[in-house]
Amino acid sequence: AQTVTQSQPEMSVQEAETVTLSCTYDTSESDYYLFWYKQPPSRQMILVIRQEAYKQQNATENRFSVNFQKAAKSFSLKISDSQLGDAAMYFCASSSGYALNFGKGTSLLVTP
């Protein structure tokens, strides 16, 4: 079974600063995808960024970027120039067939 581990239950960052959220995963599949989702208090899961495992280049979406280390099975999310609206739960996920396996999440607090 695939597992996704997020070792940081809660992180805090000051507005305009940079924060990195950690994620490790375990999979036996050779072709898979990795995702970071954001869940604000409205509860709707929103895709932040995704990475194709066969691509070595790290994905980037505006202020969000990942550090994908395939051999170490590590997939961290870096948020630059943090904004108050970034405050939310962040979930790391890996694909397994058509299902996603999610970690337990990291609660990100953004202070003014």
Place this chain on the structure above:
Amino acid sequence: DTGVSQNPRHKITKRGQNVTFRCDPISEHNRLYWYRQTLGQGPEFLTYFQNEAQLEKSRLLSDRFSAERPKGSFSTLEIQRTEQGDSAMYLCASSFSGRGDEKLFFGSGTQLSVL
């Protein structure tokens, strides 16, 4: 595009009662997923439809749970003889085709409380 819609938003029921949730996906999406999320956990996959066909079911989906997607449009998730352990948020997501990498659009969920 009005997004994925789930109803009701909240449901409180007594143990032993049956409940049904509805999910309306984005209109052109052919794939529909149900996930369950308990407090302090990430979502857990329950089941998946491609059009009207239910193609994958998790072991979490006991025989008290049934999901349908008639005509490949909206979907319903029914829980019979609810138990307190069924209390959770039930999330629906939809997507258009893809190889497992497609972008999932999630609804805001139905929060179920079993008393």
